[in-house]
Amino acid sequence: MVMSLLNTRDTTNSKTRSVRLLRNNASIILIYTIILIVIGIAFFVNENFRSPSNLINILRQSIILGLIAIGQSMIALTGGLDMSVAQVARIVGLTVASIFAISGSNPTLIMPLIILGLLIGGTIGLLNGILVTRTHANPFIITLGIASILRGVNLAISSTPIRGIPKPYLHIYDYKIGIVPLNVLVMILVWILVYIFTTRTRNGRALFAVGGSERVARLSGINYNKTLIMAYIICSIFAAMTGLFLLSRTGVGDPSAAEGMDFQSIVAVALGGISLYGGKGSIIGTMGGVLLLATLSNVFNLLQVNIYYQQLFLGLIVLITVAAYKSPRSS
Amino acid sequence: MSTSSVSPNSTGIYLLSVSNIEKYFGGIHALSKVSFDLKAGEIHALVGENGAGKSTLIKIITGAYTPDSGEIHINGNIYRNLDPIQARNLGIAAVYQEFNLLPELSVAENITLGAQPIGKYKLIDQKSRSLITYQLLERLGAESLIDPDELVKNLTVGEQQLVEIAKALAINARILIMDEPSAILPSRDLDRLFSVIRHLREEGCGIIYISHRINEIFELADRVTVLKDGQTMATKNVADTNQVELVNLMVGRPLMDMYPKKESLVGEVILEVNNLCIEGTVFDINFNLKSGEIVGLAGLGGSGRTTICRSLVGLANIHSGEIIYQGEPAPRSPSAAAKLGIVLIPEDRKTYGLVLNQTMRFNLSLPNLNQFTKLGILSSLKEKEAVQMIIKKLQIKPPTPNISTENLSGGNQQKVVVGKWLMANPKLVIFDEPTRGIDVGAKAEIYVHINELTKQGVGVILASSELPELIGMCDRILVLYEGRLVGEVHRENFSEEKIMQLATAVNN
Numbered sequence: 107m108v109m110s111l112l113n114t115r116d117t118t119n120s121k122t123r124s125v126r127l128l129r130n131n132a133s134i135i136l137i138y139t140i141i142l143i144v145i146g147i148a149f150f151v152n153e154n155f156r157s158p159s160n161l162i163n164i165l166r167q168s169i170i171l172g173l174i175a176i177g178q179s180m181i182a183l184t185g186g187l188d189m190s191v192a193q194v195a196r197i198v199g200l201t202v203a204s205i206f207a208i209s210g211s212n213p214t215l216i217m218p219l220i221i222l223g224l225l226i227g228g229t230i231g232l233l234n235g236i237l238v239t240r241t242h243a244n245p246f247i248i249t250l251g252i253a254s255i256l257r258g259v260n261l262a263i264s265s266t267p268i269r270g271i272p273k274p275y276l277h278i279y280d281y282k283i284g285i286v287p288l289n290v291l292v293m294i295l296v297w298i299l300v301y302i303f304t305t306r307t308r309n310g311r312a313l314f315a316v317g318g319s320e321r322v323a324r325l326s327g328i329n330y331n332k333t334l335i336m337a338y339i340i341c342s343i344f345a346a347m348t349g350l351f352l353l354s355r356t357g358v359g360d361p362s363a364a365e366g367m368d369f370q371s372i373v374a375v376a377l378g379g380i381s382l383y384g385g386k387g388s389i390i391g392t393m394g395g396v397l398l399l400a401t402l403s404n405v406f407n408l409l410q411v412n413i414y415y416q417q418l419f420l421g422l423i424v425l426i427t428v429a430a431y432k433s434p435r436s437s
Numbered sequence: 438m439s440t441s442s443v444s445p446n447s448t449g450i451y452l453l454s455v456s457n458i459e460k461y462f463g464g465i466h467a468l469s470k471v472s473f474d475l476k477a478g479e480i481h482a483l484v485g486e487n488g489a490g491k492s493t494l495i496k497i498i499t500g501a502y503t504p505d506s507g508e509i510h511i512n513g514n515i516y517r518n519l520d521p522i523q524a525r526n527l528g529i530a531a532v533y534q535e536f537n538l539l540p541e542l543s544v545a546e547n548i549t550l551g552a553q554p555i556g557k558y559k560l561i562d563q564k565s566r567s568l569i570t571y572q573l574l575e576r577l578g579a580e581s582l583i584d585p586d587e588l589v590k591n592l593t594v595g596e597q598q599l600v601e602i603a604k605a606l607a608i609n610a611r612i613l614i615m616d617e618p619s620a621i622l623p624s625r626d627l628d629r630l631f632s633v634i635r636h637l638r639e640e641g642c643g644i645i646y647i648s649h650r651i652n653e654i655f656e657l658a659d660r661v662t663v664l665k666d667g668q669t670m671a672t673k674n675v676a677d678t679n680q681v682e683l684v685n686l687m688v689g690r691p692l693m694d695m696y697p698k699k700e701s702l703v704g705e706v707i708l709e710v711n712n713l714c715i716e717g718t719v720f721d722i723n724f725n726l727k728s729g730e731i732v733g734l735a736g737l738g739g740s741g742r743t744t745i746c747r748s749l750v751g752l753a754n755i756h757s758g759e760i761i762y763q764g765e766p767a768p769r770s771p772s773a774a775a776k777l778g779i780v781l782i783p784e785d786r787k788t789y790g791l792v793l794n795q796t797m798r799f800n801l802s803l804p805n806l807n808q809f810t811k812l813g814i815l816s817s818l819k820e821k822e823a824v825q826m827i828i829k830k831l832q833i834k835p836p837t838p839n840i841s842t843e844n845l846s847g848g849n850q851q852k853v854v855v856g857k858w859l860m861a862n863p864k865l866v867i868f869d870e871p872t873r874g875i876d877v878g879a880k881a882e883i884y885v886h887i888n889e890l891t892k893q894g895v896g897v898i899l900a901s902s903e904l905p906e907l908i909g910m911c912d913r914i915l916v917l918y919e920g921r922l923v924g925e926v927h928r929e930n931f932s933e934e935k936i937m938q939l940a941t942a943v944n945n
Contacts, residue, residue, distance in 0.1 A: 302814070305815075306814050306815045306817070307810070307813055307814060307815060308806040308807065308810055308813075308815065311799070311802075311803065311806055311815070314792070314795065314799070315792055315795075315799075315803055318792030318793075318794060318795055319788075319791075319792045319793070321788060321789050322788075322789060322790060322791060322792050322803075323792070323803075324752075324770075324771050324772075325750070325752075325771050325781060325783060325789055325790075326771075326775075326803045326804040326857070327771055327772040327774075327775030327776070327804045328772065328803070329770075329772050385792060385794060385795065386794055386795075
């Protein structure tokens with residue numbers, strides 16, 4: 107009897123496997139389907155959209171959000187949110203710009219200042235991580251507090267654009283290898299690395315475990331504090347990279363740089379199907395979320411949709427996705 | 438609606454009578470032909486081991502569960518689909534160990550929460566609220582002890598319990614269920630609780646009194662019903678029975694031949710616990726464990742079993758004393774413990790054992806990722822092989838590594854928790870209630886794996902509330918009572934009666 111039961115299971119195995127594959131990746135399939143639909147519609151509606159340069163442009167536009175969102179994904183996997191990412195990007199940009207300005211646009215400082223920027227990011231991430239693990243308070247509140255402090259510091263550094271960025275630094279953003287911009291390549295590389303990190307390393311698995319259940323993770327020998335602190339450091343370093351890219355793109359130290367990026371990164375993460383309750387989701391989903399937002403923003407701009415409506419639309423997307431991936435407790 | 442209490446001359450009338458109650462949870466037969474009744478003006482004790490079905494019966498009486506068959510009579514009327522609101526309106530109230538009080542509100546606010554007295558302009562009448570509260574406390578003889586306007590969080594546990602009882606009286610409860618009320622009280626508050634309960638009996642209430650402390654039953658109760666394995670063993674007048682008989686009724690069962698105890702080679706001492714004290718829960722515990730040995734931890738709920746288990750993997754704040762593993766102080770965190778091969782298979786698999794929304798494969802490999810990692814990268818091939826091997830070894834069903842663990846049955850979930858640690862090649866395994874809530878077949882399989890561990894020289898600590906399990910599996914059993922080690926019984930002297938007597942502090 108038991109044997110025959112097992113046998114029938116074996117024969118249905120391949121079928122159930124493909125069903126499960128579909129079901130487990132439903133959110134990813136959904137997001138990429140939506141992207142294709144949006145692209146499809148835009149393709150017919152607007153001929154400017156079709157040009158290869160515009161498509162490359164979408165990729166380029168998604169770099170800034172992409173870097174921040176990938177960091178945010180890691181925090182979301184642990185069950186938290188990092189509300190300080192935009193301010194981290196800004197403080198890095200402003201600090202680097204200020205030092206360039208003081209040094210009289212000295213190009214030999216480019217490498218040291220890039221490293222300094224990443225260090226600033228890492229340090230703030232470390233601070234976030236320590237505060238979250240020590241206080242056990244909601245990470246949202248902790249990082250919001252840090253963001254508020256950083257906002258103050260940023261205003262103190264400068265409330266007007268800082269000029270004096272050396273020319274070679276400005277080329278970083280525009281540099282191309284053939285037709286493909288360097289920064290698009292960097293982003294693709296980062297995505298691949300983070301994908302491998304989250305799926306194929308111990309620390310990556312630990313992110314999911316910590317977000318899924320702190321107690322189980324601890325009892326399974328996962329170092330909870332280390333895992334969380336690591337996630338916050340990585341997230342802030344990506345935010346710092348964003349700040350450095352933004353500085354290269356705009357060419358001035360911008361006191362309003364990365365405005366709204368904290369919220370948008372959360373939208374991208376949620377769209378991509380990473381549970382905001384932690385422990386579930388994939389980086390590939392976040393990439394879909396970023397691409398969708400970048401495409402939509404591109405389409406909106408081509409169709410000259412008012413910025414206010416864009417904002418409204420963004421809010422609606424968040425509410426709809428959060429409702430769709432509702433808390434497991436309520437089901 | 439009358440607010441006066443039931444007159445004392447109603448003694449003898451059946452307030453409640455349930456008969457032939459059947460209740461299944463999935464494949465588990467939780468209650469089988471259970472009958473129980475309660476008269477006005479009596480204290481009826483309900484006793485039984487953990488898992489005997491007491492809570493299930495209580496939940497049926499309070500309307501939280503609907504029985505699969507059987508009859509519920511309340512005040513002479515039959516109720517088929519009793520729900521909690523209906524039960525409450527019929528005057529059934531329960532005081533659980535965990536209070537349902539809002540700590541930031543006052544005593545009066547808590548007591549009248551369901552039925553605030555409304556005065557002028559539809560506002561709450563604060564004066565009559567305080568008055569109602571005062572009268573209720575007066576009935577309990579606690580009016581001088583508890584100020585109606587005091588915040589609940591400022592009261593002692595004993596006082597909070599009185600507030601809970603007053604809350605029950607506020608809905609005119611005639612059937613009061615008290616779930617181990619003495620377990621949470623310091624002994625100096627016991628007398629007051631007992632006199633309150635006796636006073637309610639005088640008023641004509643029927644009280645269902647659940648307790649693990651056999652001696653209390655003889656002090657307080659009129660009748661006692663013993664439940665065992667979901668069946669009513671007996672209902673007796675307390676005057677006609679004695680402590681030893683009750684204990685025998687609670688535990689006496691044919692020992693099933695499902696404990697394949699094998700003689701393993703008991704070796705050197707690997708673990709020593711010396712004078713271990715953990716703030717407020719565990720006091721002055723001394724024991725050791727040898728390789729290849731199974732030492733049992735017996736004791737009632739709250740006796741400190743779980744705390745001791747957790748302390749061995751660094752999860753308790755040790756107040757004084759020491760834990761020595763292989764001659765060195767034991768590690769102070771689960772991750773450090775796991776590195777040395779000390780693992781805890783925790784009591785509540787859904788809270789502590791599994792990341793439920795993750796796959797079987799994720800859960801199985803979680804503590805073992807090191808084994809599959811080369812140059813920092815996980816080899817999914819190695820992982821898959823190891824996971825499939827353990828699935829086959831433990832016969833986890835369905836044998837699908839990518840199934841989410843929340844979709845597994847309890848027994849298979851437990852196998853995953855056991856399996857993830859078997860994969861880690863442990864040296865010392867602490868099992869805390871390894872078979873709670875799982876079916877007989879899965880139980881037997883888990884016992885086989887425990888024996889296999891000891892055969893390989895692994896030391897095992899087995900904490901369990903099921904005496905047959907301990908007796909069937911262990912070399913020695915340590916008995917705990919209220920955080921203290923009250924006895925150590927060796928295999929040749931094992932008997933359920935003896936262990937139960939130690940665990941319930943019965944002297945004879």
